[in-house]
Amino acid sequence: MAAVDLSTHPGHLARRLQQAHYLLWNAMVSEEITSPQFAVLNALVAEPGLDQRTVGERVGLDRSTIAEVISRLSRRGLLDKVRDPQDGRRFLLRLTDEGARTHRKLTVRTARMNQVFLAPLSAEERAVFFSLLQRVSDAAEGLRNPGEPLVTQG
Amino acid sequence: MAAVDLSTHPGHLARRLQQAHYLLWNAMVSEEITSPQFAVLNALVAEPGLDQRTVGERVGLDRSTIAEVISRLSRRGLLDKVRDPQDGRRFLLRLTDEGARTHRKLTVRTARMNQVFLAPLSAEERAVFFSLLQRVSDAAEGLRNPGEPLVTQG
DNA sequence: CCGAATTACTCAGGGCACTGATTATTTCTT
């Protein structure tokens, strides 16, 4: 008795969604490059020369996790790490040719995978889905960083 | 160039949502018991005496992960593992009094946390949110298990 | 200019999540 219905628990649903995505990614996109790794490659395509911490911020990975992910990508020759001559604490990151090639290849496959993943939803539902996911995530992230309010009411 | 907008990638959004939830859970529910652990306790409140594999199926954890989670809960005295006398491969699982107490306590806190987590959404939006999350997850899980079709069309 | 605070990164430790291989037990087939 007193058991709860997990289907109304957003955390449980989020975990299930992420796991389902993980499996489909593995089957349809890549067994070597993970989704967070792709996010890092993508961030460096958009803004080459970012430092490690900023890349983590862009893709939503904390300092420890981004360090591991970068280290793997660097070990596989997909990106280069060089000390910032202006600030000896930072490493500046840049994709190698191989890294850029990998990003291009996975971009195509990822688009295909997203079609399959979102197949059960209509175009309108997809837009709603994205919007709801983003609103909840943004709000929850805002709870941790009360520094920059999302809406400034004058 | 050719960088992609991650805000239309459900996998990326799912990961962010899950991370946001993880942090809020830690802050508002418990630093000792995790959300998957709570799901296991909850499954055993609903159906005491389940075996390990079935519990994993109920809460969406694979054979390896459920083994680790059960082992932690058992080590902390929240559940008991006994060999099934009918089938020597299985372990039958049952909450201890302490486990049941913990489940009751966390049920209350989890409800409070969900209120905060879902605060940005109206009641109607929450219903839509749950439904979309579930439809996408169910469909993706169905891709892996083509054994039991979700809809039987006569 | 120099000590204090801040910042970027690293490291150790705990937990979740998957795959592939192994072991023990049960069930199926002949």
Next chain:
DNA sequence: AAGAAATAATCAGTGCCCTGAGTAATTCGG
């Protein structure tokens, strides 16, 4: 009844995710 197939659980290995503590470099305040 005996060998083959299936099943429950374990183990090793990889990767993501967080916290708290530590190190090196820079910036801030007096």
